[in-house]
Amino acid sequence: MSEQERSTKARKYQMNKRAEQVDTTRQRIVDAAVALHGSVGPARTTISGVAEQAGVTRLTVYRHFADDEALFSACSSHWLSQQQLPDPATWSELTDPLERLHAGLTDLYRFYRDGEPMLRRIYGDWAALPVRHRTDLQKRDSFFRDQLLEAFPDPGSARLRAVVAHAVSFWTWRSLCHDNGLSNPDAVHAMADLAAMTAGLHQP
Template sequence: MSEQQRSAKARKYQMNKRAEQVDTTRQRIVDAAVALHGSVGPARTTIAGIAEQAQVTRLTVYRHFADEEALFSACSSHWLSQQQLPDPSAWCEHPDPLQRLHAGLTDLYRFYRDGEPMLRNIYGDWAALPEKHRTGLRERDTFFRDRLLEAFPEPGSARLRAVVAHAVSFWTWRSLCHDNVLADEDAVHAMTDLAAVTAGLRR
């Protein structure tokens, strides 16, 4: 191997090593943000706090993330990648409206229970979230509601839409299952029964 080839190989190694260090530092920052969002919530999470937990400087945090919205996006994506997310496509395999609603709420309430500490802080600090993420959460809940509604004979009913929107809300699950200590299955049955009565499918 010539001196030029050895030099080129050494430079490539150093570049790869620096890239690995950058990735490692970035991940430490994201992990720190996730930990703080899950413990104290987004409203009380500061760049200084993230830097301290990640054992980097504030300037290092800003080098990796131009603003708090970019950091929040990375934090959200990382946390979601570690969760078993709801699967609306599986709900839609049920043509019967009540079976679909039962399947969907069972899936959602399982997700809410698994992610309760983080979700409580995210929804509880709603005003502190970047607008993009508030919009995304609203759109996600609307999507869940609509996938469940579309199997009903009259999905456009305002009362039914309100009931199903209420059923898919994280706060509904938390009130029923956390505050009032219902089992998830019992909460699913309660919301399904309410929707059935509202839709005129049961008396």
């Protein structure tokens, strides 16, 4: 191997090492933000706190993330990648409105129970979330509501829309299950009974 080839190889090795170090540092920062969001909540999570948790300087955090919104986005994406997310495409395969509602709420309430510590902090610090993320969460809940409403004979009913919107809310699940001790299946049946009564359908 010539001297030039060895030099080129050494440079590539150093560049790869630096890239690995950058990726490792970035992940440490994201992990620190996730830990703080899940323990003290977004409103009390500061760049200084993230830096201390990650073992880096504030300047290092800002080198990787231009602002709080960029860090929150990375934190959210990382946490969601570790969860089993609800699958509304599967619900939509069911044409019976109450069967679809049961399937959808079962899926949602499983997600809420699994992610309760983080979700409680996120929804509890609603005003501290970046506007785009609040909008995304609202759109997601509206999408879940609409997917479940679609199978009902009168999906445009204002009362039914309100009931189903209430049923898909994280806070509804938390009130029924965390605060009042219902199991997930019992909570699903309670909300399905309410929706069936509102829609004038017979609940099996």
